[in-house]
Amino acid sequence: MRILFxxxxxxxxxxxxxxxxxxxxKRDLKPQATIxxxxxxxxxxxxxxxxxxxxxxxxxxxxxxMGNHTWDNKEIYEFIDDTTKLIxxxxxxxxxxxxxxxxxxxxxxxxxxxxNLQGRVFLPPLxxxxxxxxxxxxxxxxxxxxxxxDFHGEVTSEKRAIAxxxxxxxSAVVGTHTHVQTSDGxxxxxxxxxxxxxxxxxxxxxxxxxxxxxxxxRFLDQRPARYVVETSEPGIMSGCVIDVNDxxxxxxxxxxxxxxxAHPYDL
Numbered sequence: 001m002r003i004l005f006x007x008x009x010x011x012x013x014x015x016x017x018x019x020x021x022x023x024x025x026k027r028d029l030k031p032q033a034t035i036x037x038x039x040x041x042x043x044x045x046x047x048x049x050x051x052x053x054x055x056x057x058x059x060x061x062x063x064x065x066m067g068n069h070t071w072d073n074k075e076i077y078e079f080i081d082d083t084t085k086l087i088x089x090x091x092x093x094x095x096x097x098x099x100x101x102x103x104x105x106x107x108x109x110x111x112x113x114x115x116n117l118q119g120r121v122f123l124p125p126l127x128x129x130x131x132x133x134x135x136x137x138x139x140x141x142x143x144x145x146x147x148x149x150d151f152h153g154e155v156t157s158e159k160r161a162i163a164x165x166x167x168x169x170x171s172a173v174v175g176t177h178t179h180v181q182t183s184d185g186x187x188x189x190x191x192x193x194x195x196x197x198x199x200x201x202x203x204x205x206x207x208x209x210x211x212x213x214x215x216x217x218r219f220l221d222q223r224p225a226r227y228v229v230e231t232s233e234p235g236i237m238s239g240c241v242i243d244v245n246d247x248x249x250x251x252x253x254x255x256x257x258x259x260x261x262a263h264p265y266d267l
Contacts, residue, residue, distance in 0.1 A: 001107050001246050003148055004031035004257070006239035008067070008176050009041040010202030010209035011229035015055055017201050017237045021259055022060045029241050029257075032107045034060050035114055037150060037176045037198070038086075039067040045209060045229040047073030053086055062105055063087065065116045067152035067177055068123055089118035089152060091132040102136055104144070110246040111144040115170075117162070119153025119177075130165055137169050145249025148242075149173045156182075156196050163194040171244045171251050174198050179208040181238040185254040193251035199238025204260050206230030236260040 004025060009018055018036065026034060038061075041052045046069045056064050066088040070076065080086055080099035090101020102115040115136055117129040133149070140147055147170040153159050154177060163173040172193035175182075181199025188194050200209055207215040210227040218225040236259065243253040259265045 001033065001110055001112065001146060001244045002029065002031045003112070003172065003242045003244060004029060004034045004239065005148070005150070005174055005198055005242070006034070006036045006061075006201055006237065006257070007181065007198030008037045008039060008179055008200045008202075009056070010179070010200050011040065011045050011231065012043050013231060013235050014200070014202030014209070015041055015052055017235045017259075018056060018059045018061075021237050021265060024265060025257065026060045031241060033062050033105060033112050035063045035065060035148065035150065036061040037067065037152075038064040039069045039152070040200075040202070040209065042073050043229065045227070047071065047076060048086075049073055049075050050079045053079070057085065061085075063103060063114045065114070065150040065152075065176070067116075067118060087114065087116045089116050089126060090136060091117055091127040091129045093127045101132075102140070104140075110146055113140045113144055113147045115140075115147060115149045117149060117151050119151065119155070119158045121158045122154040130162060133162065133166060137166060141169065146171050146244055146246060147249065151175050152177045154178065159196050160194070163188060163192060167192045168250075171249050172242050172254070174240060181256060181258060183256070185240060185256055187251050187254060191250045193242045193244075193254040195240050195254060195256070198240055199236070199258070201237045201239070202235065203230035203232060204234045204236035205232050234261045
């Protein structure tokens, strides 16, 4: 099975990049499943709307994952319970959390499970992602060994730690949230694919997708600032493609995907 994963979609420019390039990537890379992180995809860069969710699916996403901005656009409450293709971090605390933290889809004769988790270091203190992952993976492996984890976290050590913790029990752990693609794609012990962060999809000219002025001012005066999504050209699209053995669930290959001015699409 080949899985294409696209990192955090940011604002209108990110959605445009998905609409332009995701069909081309699917045509040329021929993934059997495509996962897109959409937690920053509204025009203000926080949360997701029903319209954008549908646009991501229409462009080729099979599953849309979220993160710490899951609830920032309140419209999500109106539709998250009605779909199995949009998932939020499984370790949100409390009972009756809207939506679901994982989903599954049939891929030919195999089943792919997709889990969304959020880290706790420098992010809101959700339930323990290691404990939640343990419980979910144990149950899911009764049905399929092919499991992809989008781990939405701030620090590299926490992402690496959960990848090693789940080594051999899941097919891939790919980090999101920091919006900068890392160059450490690897197969840990010939079992689990790992990349610390898939990067972002959106405006390349800003700072992590935001207009530079307010971000720089925040560093200068250490006072609250209202961040505004960058809307100008150029754009960037980041992610990775992973090959998995359907029978063992072990990953066999991971390769970064990067499209920007310095890396034009030329497949």
